[in-house]
Amino acid sequence: xxxxxxTFNEYQINRTVLGGTQANPNAQLDISVxxxxxxxxxxxxxxxxxxxNCGVKSIVxxxxxxxxxxxxxxxxxxPSVKFLIxxxxxxxxxxxxxxMAELDSKYxxxxxxxxxxxxxxxxxxxxxxxxxxxxxxxxxxxxxxSGTAVITNFSPSAHRGSFKMMPNQITQDGxxxxxxxxxxGLYNRQKFIYLGGFDYTISSSYWQNADLALRSWLWxxxxxxxxxxxxxxxxxxxxxxxxxxxxxxxFYLKNVLPRFKADHGQIPHFSFLRFFFKSSCGxxxxxxxxxxxxxWVNKNKFRFKCDVQHLIENWTDLK
Numbered sequence: 001x002x003x004x005x006x007t008f009n010e011y012q013i014n015r016t017v018l019g020g021t022q023a024n025p026n027a028q029l030d031i032s033v034x035x036x037x038x039x040x041x042x043x044x045x046x047x048x049x050x051x052x053n054c055g056v057k058s059i060v061x062x063x064x065x066x067x068x069x070x071x072x073x074x075x076x077x078x079p080s081v082k083f084l085i086x087x088x089x090x091x092x093x094x095x096x097x098x099x100m101a102e103l104d105s106k107y108x109x110x111x112x113x114x115x116x117x118x119x120x121x122x123x124x125x126x127x128x129x130x131x132x133x134x135x136x137x138x139x140x141x142x143x144x145x146s147g148t149a150v151i152t153n154f155s156p157s158a159h160r161g162s163f164k165m166m167p168n169q170i171t172q173d174g175x176x177x178x179x180x181x182x183x184x185g186l187y188n189r190q191k192f193i194y195l196g197g198f199d200y201t202i203s204s205s206y207w208q209n210a211d212l213a214l215r216s217w218l219w220x221x222x223x224x225x226x227x228x229x230x231x232x233x234x235x236x237x238x239x240x241x242x243x244x245x246x247x248x249x250x251f252y253l254k255n256v257l258p259r260f261k262a263d264h265g266q267i268p269h270f271s272f273l274r275f276f277f278k279s280s281c282g283x284x285x286x287x288x289x290x291x292x293x294x295x296w297v298n299k300n301k302f303r304f305k306c307d308v309q310h311l312i313e314n315w316t317d318l319k
Contacts, residue, residue: 002201002256004296008193009097011200013088019075020058020082020102028055029127031186032105034096035061037113048078050119055127056198060084060099092183093198093208100192107131109186116234126228130186136195136221137213139177143232150237152225154178156214156312161278161309162244163256163308165210173227176318179213180223182240184231191221199254204247206240214255218265220305220319249279253293256308265304267294270295 005011033056035047041156051059059081063071071083084099100108108132111117132137142150142221148245153171157164183205195216202208213223244252257275267290276286297304306314 004201004250004292005196005199006296008197009101010065011094011100012167013059013086013090013094013296015087015098016085017102018071018083018085020024020060021077022079024052024058024080025056027057028124029057029122030106030131031056031122031127032058032060032103032108032189034099034103034108034110035059035113036110036183037063038063039064039113044113045074047113047117048074050117050121052078052080054120054122055124056122057105058082058103058173060102062086062095062099082161088183091198091200091203092205093202093209093212094200096183097197097200097259100189103189104266106189108189108192109312110180110183111231112182112184112220114231114233114235114237115184121231122229130226132312135224136187136188136216137180137190138229139180139223139225140184140186140231141171141225141227142181142184143230143235144237145235147232148179150233152177152181154181154307155315156164156217158308158312163252165242168236171225171227172226174319177223177225178217179210180226182237183209186229187225191216195219195221199250202250204241204245206242207247207251211251211254214251214308216257217311218255218308219308249275249289250293252278253289253307254296257293258297258304258307260304260307260310264301265297266301267297294311 031049075083107141125200139152142152144150151167153168154165154177157166196210198212202211257267257271272290279286
């Protein structure tokens with residue numbers, strides 16, 4: 001298993017970068033956009049124009065490949081858009097890390113090409129309100145293509161010794177949520193970098209997202225939902241694989257096992273057996289993973305402000 005990253009974006013993959021040679025002439029917001037594309041959508045041109053006209057500072061469009069359509073022609077047409085083309089397979093989190101490193105705005109809005117992005121979807125006044133809040137991550141209200149609300153409010157829970165992220169049907173503006181559904185959210189870029197970004201060693205999209213989200217809470221940051229900013233899916237919403245499989249183990253070691261004591265986080269020695277019986281690993285592999293996670297937590301021990309147990313017990317008191 002690969003080593004847990006200790007700094008932001010230390011894992012790199014081969015990619016091609018086109019465009020981004022000019023600033024957006026309509027820029028008026030300290031917000032940039034990362035667009036995660038899974039296919040060459042026929043709405044691509046309209047979406048780019050809507051985003052640029054909305055006044056975002058810059059755009060990084062992460063492409064599935066260079067063969068679905070002529071990216072070079074589009075990059076010449078839109079010189080203020082940077083196109084990032086990975087040349088090897090990578091998780092969404094790794095792609096977001098790379099795109100985040102290309103930007104310099106205070107906030108970065110992560111979107112997907114499965115979302116409908118109309119003209120004027122984000123007003124200047126609303127954007128300035130979000131920017132001034134200084135919250136780590138703001139999750140917009142999401143609607144399915146049918147118009148029904150997508151659950152974006154999740155709370156931490158424990159069930160039979162396993163950590164759970166429980167969906168909540170009722171939501172209000174400003175309420176805390178554990179993680180941004182499907183990675184869609186407005187991220188404070190400097191806080192994202194401070195937190196280390198997404199862990200490339202976690203191959204599950206769901207647990208990679210959950211890892212950074214829970215770490216942000218344990219390290220004193222906040223993610224909240226907003227009902228004043230709304231985006232709709234134009235396509236079917238992909239189901240998240242929430243099964244606690246092998247990638248869950250690293251999430252578990254880094255976030256669930258640590259305990260907060262006095263002024264720091266630590267993984268107690270006695271918790272090894274708890275991990276070993278949960279992991280289904282051989283003894284030597286379990287020892288190796290446990291030791292690496294223990295070293296990682298020790299390296300970051302003073303960044304911890306609480307542990308999972310405290311977060312669960314006090315979640316309803318967060319406003």
